[in-house]
Amino acid sequence: MNAASPRAVRHLEPPTTLAGRLVARRFQIARRVSQGGILLLFAGTAAWGWKLAGAPLLAGNLSAATLAGSVPLVDPFAVLQMLAAGRVPESTALGGALLVLAAYLVAGGRAFCAAACPMNLVTDAAHAVRQRVGGRDLVHLPPSMRHWALGLALVLSALTGLAAFEWVSPIAMLHRELLFGAGLGLTAAAAIFLLDAFVAKRAWCGHLCPLGAFWSLAGRAGVLKIAFDDAACTRCGDCVRACPEPRILDFKDGAARGFVAAGECTNCGECIAVCPEKALRFDLLARARAPNPVPTEGKAP
Ligand code: SF4
Ligand code: SF4
Helix, strand or coil, X not given: CCCCCCCCCCCCCCCXXXXXXXXXXXXXXXXXXXXXXXXXXXXXXXXXXXXXXXXXCEEECCCEEEECCCEEEECHHHXXXXXXXXXXXXXXXXXXXXXXXXXXXXXXXXXXXXXXXXXXXXXXXXXHHHHHHCCCCCCCCCCCHHHHHHHHHHHHHHHHCCCHHXXXXXXXXXXXXXXXXXXXXXXXXXXXXXXXXXXXXXXXXXXXXXXXXXXXXXXXXXXXXXXXXXXXXXXXXXXXXXXXXXXXXXXXXXXXXXXXXXXXXXXXXXXXXXCCCCCEEEEEHHHHCCCCCCCCCCXXX
């Protein structure tokens, strides 16, 4: 359905029961379980000696970890910085990076941002505060800044011979401080909270984070997509208002392709949860593709 459709625009009624509220927040709850579960696995291994098959369950950190003593899990962006720094990672680290890259190519690159990154808890909380107090942007940040930050991280890695972002990453700092109580992670998180709540909307994840930029590039080749049913959509705009990356919901492009193509999509599912017409859903790329792409009128209101 396009903008000229006679179909009436309607909105979901706010849920009045606990069950209704839980259903409305089902994707947010799933993401919190995932984020908390990952932290718990690291903490359980470090603090309480959790094991699997006699080996540490999940040892290390978000940059480089080992599952069950034998499965390496390495951040591909950290490996890219090492390569830029002129250091050749061990084959185990390369294998771990490829494994993580493959997993997030299936889940959609920025699924890392929505379901694994601990900073997402901070930025979502800041956004909630911002909505409550009616915060306005004090500065305009172009979304392309995060890609410049990514490039800068690689250039600095090449100049210093170190994986530059890993040394200053507030995400890694927060992870370390939550698990080991060491470092400046909570200070960095507080600064990002204030930035997102009172300076610019979605400033860190949406504009500045080079790790998010890396995963947005990978996300373009993601397998799990947000499928879009143009015939059902009334252009009510509720999905756009719920989306942490509202620029990516381009209805004309979605109608032509059958899915949200932008790598910036975090697969957070919030657009699905608020759509009154069930015009959005998770689906595999191969099934979501529009068979006969016909561009229609209309973009997010
Ligand atoms: S896809 Fe978005 S604009 Fe279309 S009906 Fe659903 S919430 Fe409204
Ligand atoms: S398009 Fe939907 S799933 Fe993707 S970031 Fe926006 S709200 Fe989340």
